[in-house]
Amino acid sequence: MRKVWLLALVLLLGSLALAKGTLQIVWFTEAPTEQAILDKYIKMYEAANPDTKVEVTYVPFQQLTQKLELMVAGNTPPDVARVVTANIAQFEPVALDLSTYVDSASFLNQFLPSQIPFIYRKSRIIGAPLDVTANGLFYNKDCFAEAGVKAPTSSLNVWTWEQWREAMDKVRNNSKCRFALSYDFTTYRFSTLLYEAGGRYIDESGKKFVVDSPQGLRALTFFADLFKDGFIPKGQWLSNDDPSTLFRSGLSGMYMSGNWNLSQFAQIKNFNWGVMPLPRDKMRSTVPGGKFVMGFKNSKNPDEAAKFIQWITSKEINLPFSKDNMVLSARKDAKGMKYGQFDDAIAIYESDLSVTPAYVGKDWANPVMAQMNTFIRGEIVKVLLGQQTPKQALETIQAEGNKLLRQ
Amino acid sequence: MGHRLGKLLTPYFFVAPNTLIFGIFVLLPMVYGLIYSFYRGNFISGLQQFVGLENYRKLLHDQAFLSSLLHTLVYVFLVVLLVVALSLALALALRATSLGTSLARIGFYLPVILSPVVVGVAWRWMFSSDLGVINALLSSLGQSPVPWLTDINWARAVVILASVWSMAGFYMVIFIGGLNTIPAELYQAAEVDGANPRQQFWQITLPLLAPTTLLVTILATINAFKAFEIILVLTNGGPGDATRLLVQNIYLTAFEGANPTYASAQSVVLFAILMLLTLVQMRVSRER
Numbered sequence: 001m002r003k004v005w006l007l008a009l010v011l012l013l014g015s016l017a018l019a020k021g022t023l024q025i026v027w028f029t030e031a032p033t034e035q036a037i038l039d040k041y042i043k044m045y046e047a048a049n050p051d052t053k054v055e056v057t058y059v060p061f062q063q064l065t066q067k068l069e070l071m072v073a074g075n076t077p078p079d080v081a082r083v084v085t086a087n088i089a090q091f092e093p094v095a096l097d098l099s100t101y102v103d104s105a106s107f108l109n110q111f112l113p114s115q116i117p118f119i120y121r122k123s124r125i126i127g128a129p130l131d132v133t134a135n136g137l138f139y140n141k142d143c144f145a146e147a148g149v150k151a152p153t154s155s156l157n158v159w160t161w162e163q164w165r166e167a168m169d170k171v172r173n174n175s176k177c178r179f180a181l182s183y184d185f186t187t188y189r190f191s192t193l194l195y196e197a198g199g200r201y202i203d204e205s206g207k208k209f210v211v212d213s214p215q216g217l218r219a220l221t222f223f224a225d226l227f228k229d230g231f232i233p234k235g236q237w238l239s240n241d242d243p244s245t246l247f248r249s250g251l252s253g254m255y256m257s258g259n260w261n262l263s264q265f266a267q268i269k270n271f272n273w274g275v276m277p278l279p280r281d282k283m284r285s286t287v288p289g290g291k292f293v294m295g296f297k298n299s300k301n302p303d304e305a306a307k308f309i310q311w312i313t314s315k316e317i318n319l320p321f322s323k324d325n326m327v328l329s330a331r332k333d334a335k336g337m338k339y340g341q342f343d344d345a346i347a348i349y350e351s352d353l354s355v356t357p358a359y360v361g362k363d364w365a366n367p368v369m370a371q372m373n374t375f376i377r378g379e380i381v382k383v384l385l386g387q388q389t390p391k392q393a394l395e396t397i398q399a400e401g402n403k404l405l406r407q
Numbered sequence: 408m409g410h411r412l413g414k415l416l417t418p419y420f421f422v423a424p425n426t427l428i429f430g431i432f433v434l435l436p437m438v439y440g441l442i443y444s445f446y447r448g449n450f451i452s453g454l455q456q457f458v459g460l461e462n463y464r465k466l467l468h469d470q471a472f473l474s475s476l477l478h479t480l481v482y483v484f485l486v487v488l489l490v491v492a493l494s495l496a497l498a499l500a501l502r503a504t505s506l507g508t509s510l511a512r513i514g515f516y517l518p519v520i521l522s523p524v525v526v527g528v529a530w531r532w533m534f535s536s537d538l539g540v541i542n543a544l545l546s547s548l549g550q551s552p553v554p555w556l557t558d559i560n561w562a563r564a565v566v567i568l569a570s571v572w573s574m575a576g577f578y579m580v581i582f583i584g585g586l587n588t589i590p591a592e593l594y595q596a597a598e599v600d601g602a603n604p605r606q607q608f609w610q611i612t613l614p615l616l617a618p619t620t621l622l623v624t625i626l627a628t629i630n631a632f633k634a635f636e637i638i639l640v641l642t643n644g645g646p647g648d649a650t651r652l653l654v655q656n657i658y659l660t661a662f663e664g665a666n667p668t669y670a671s672a673q674s675v676v677l678f679a680i681l682m683l684l685t686l687v688q689m690r691v692s693r694e695r
Contacts, residue, residue, distance in 0.1 A: 069450035093451050233537040
């Protein structure tokens with residue numbers, strides 16, 4: 001009899017739990033610190049909305065796209081997902097249109113203009129920006145000091161590519177950093193060089209690939225030479241070696257990555273590190289991107305999803321949330337926000353972003369770039385393996401890009 | 408009448424659970440995979456258009472697919488050859504029962520119980536071109552480092568060796584079982600007739616071990632065709648696509664290329680190859 005009562009109690013509690021609305025969130029993480037921070041904010045949301053229970057599924061960034069693709073294909077999309085630039089373009093057809101929940105003009109007006117092309121599609125609002133990302137260059141201060149290399153500290157004394165190479169050579173030969181430069185294995189990170197050389201992927205009309213240019217050739221040749229001359233360890237682009245690990249272990253003089261590493265690098269204890277402005281060629285540039293939250297139109301709780309998205313991107317929540325994560329908020333009113341120990345580093349990212357041409361963001365807001373990402377990387381790898389010349393790679397990338405644009 | 412019907416149905420009740428599991432988790436996805444392969448579509452919009460054999464026609468000109476197929480065939484041939492040779496050699500060396508051989512058997516079997524991801528990480532740790540233990544050792548001995556995982560040929564060799572290492576222990580146990588079924592009298596008679604160990608191996612051991620060898624070959628072939636995790640962790644199919652096998656190509660086509668229907672066509676081809684190989688091997692075993 002006692003068992004029957006116990007079962008009834010469990011069933012009753014279960015049904016009470018179900019009566020509460022459950023908001024399902026898929027959240028990707030890149031740093032171990034992110035989960036605890038989001039948990040704190042979820043508790044705040046639940047306290048402010050006692051009828052809602054939030055369930056967060058944390059996934060590593062590498063598994064995010066696959067997870068969302070399978071959930072969407074199975075017609076069980078999450079209510080909310082944290083995504084990157086490429087995903088928001090990919091999931092546009094199934095995105096929850098926030099314009100039916102908010103006043104579009106005032107909602108969009110909260111965010112930096114650079115993020116609007118990613119979320120605004122012909123009157124539909126397919127997501128909201130959480131933070132702005134920028135590619136950036138970290139360096140090992142101890143190795144630089146040991147090698148007698150002085151890193152540029154502001155936009156006034158930015159290195160040229162040639163100066164950058166000289167510094168790599170000195171650091172590698174005169175310090176305990178055996179490797180000059182770690183470089184993330186992504187098209188995004190390579191593209192920094194393309195834009196610095198004055199090149200771009202897609203022309204102003206958005207209908208034609210123009211990467212096969214003298215600027216493109218210069219960027220790809222310079223990049224391939226960094227491998228050939230042993231400045232970047234080949235394993236990072238040829239055999240899955242993790243560039244971040246190499247930098248964090250203190251063996252790499254510099255690391256081409258981005259601002260999202262700050263909170264993770266705050267844990268580094270074995271050496272001093274800093275951020276320097278990106279080197280310049282024909283011009284200065286970074287590659288702006290972002291992290292977004294989006295809902296899905298076939299999810300179970302679209303209304304609650306829209307409410308949560310508005311909440312987490314609101315001034316009251318997003319500013320402290322960005323500060324906790326040490327990321328650049330995508331809100332206009334975050335300008336001048338202080339981050340404490342990383343103010344100098346963040347000022348450098350902001351400086352890099354401020355000189356980046358508008359067409360860089362436009363390139364990456366084009367859905368074709370999301371499809372081209374892996375292809376471009378594959379063609380660059382063939383150059384590094386000596387299977388084709390930089391010129392052949394650019395021709396192939398351009399042909400494939402034009403084919404997709406025509407489709 | 409009822410008793411008769413019950414008797415007739417009983418065996419079906421016994422096989423029902425297995426049939427159900429097989430049907431839901433194996434047969435149904437296979438049928439779905441086959442249907443998908445005749446469509447164009449993606450994860451987001453679902454099946455969009457019936458295209459008949461278009462996906463299969465595309466495969467004939469798809470460089471990524473064809474090279475991954477070629478890599479797979481070479482990989483399977485070499486892995487199976489080495490696995491059969493090594494596991495047989497280990498079985499012959501360790502067939503006698505003593506404390507030493509038991510410990511050695513455990514040692515060689517250990518990789519089998521390790522997760523393929525762990526095997527991949529361990530081999531990566533040893534063979535990484537920049538940070539690997541082996542290159543560090545070579546450097547300390549004054550030798551120049553070897554580009555184990557960044558040179559196409561070296562990377563292929565390391566991937567094959569890692570796979571053989573992780574599989575050989577399992578097949579060694581099967582071979583030991585096979586060796587133990589060979590009657591000792593045959594060897595005694597051969598010794599009396601003056602046969603040396605080499606003659607005994609070729610004339611007695613190998614012929615009588617044929618069914619076991621066939622079983623090992625079938626199992627190793629199927630497992631080698633399905634190789635995925637070790638390679639994913641060890642080289643991620645690189646450098647370039649030098650160690651990208653068919654299964655990884657299917658995975659990349661489906662998820663990174665967001666083209667699940669085209670990936671389904673590739674899966675059907677893989678299934679057909681495995682089916683064909685199994686049928687051939689079964690035929691050979693029947694004829695024997």
